[in-house]
Amino acid sequence: MNKLTFDGVKVGDTLPPLQLPPVDRTTLALFAGASGDHNPIHIDIDFARRAGMPDVFAHGMLGMAWLGRLITQWAPQSQLRRFDVRFQGITHLGNAIRCTGVVAEKLEDTRCVRIELQTTNQYGQTKIAGEALVALP
């Protein structure tokens, strides 16, 4: 694999996508424990229904963590400078999330690239949109 360099990257280049398996309850239970987010709306169907939801749903930060994997499988984490997202839609049980990223801009002064990021489910619905700044040698 060619080493990733600022000069070797072009606007429009895509990051190797990250395809996740469908979200299941085990994933949400593990993420609740590991992330420290114990909000029962993600792990207890009774609580979720009382809150007006049809079922539990994924933590927003789980999707952001998957986007983090997309970035760090492309460039080492030590080169990540910024990472910002907007949570646009709920990721439901059964959603198979695909994380994608594209180089949107090259910042010559800092030798960083701006990556536009998205998570989408198998129906093409965007769940998270965001961007990252990655420094490249």
Add this chain to the structure above:
Amino acid sequence: MIDKKWINHELPPSVLPLERTRLQFFAKAIGETDPVYIDVAAAQAAGYADLPAPPTFLFAAELDSGAVDRMLQDLGVPVAKLLHGEQGFTYHLPACAGDTITVRTRIEDIYDKKNGALEFVVKTSKAFNQRDELVAELRAVVVCRH
């Protein structure tokens, strides 16, 4: 309505010691298989002092400490009405297993949209390591839906 008096309120600091086993558990939970996040030797070969905390991990500090729960109670936001609107990180230094991270947070803004049907709380945080070096900055927008 959330009382705007909480704007500029500082949350009690949250102290999060980074432990290998917790970072390995987090890696498992997000399906991370890159050895840098699981195997100490691989992390050190990649230039880290120990297993690095993945990009979003420091969000755990204020959940573990209870600072978020307390803030929601203070603001009168029931957890059942809570949504995460935005999240951002700015990175300055790696945070690795063995480090102890202290997160200091201020409520930056509180506003509403749609005649109060949606209320927004913006909080900004700085994360320092045990040497008092700035490791990362965090920005969160949480939404209370009525």
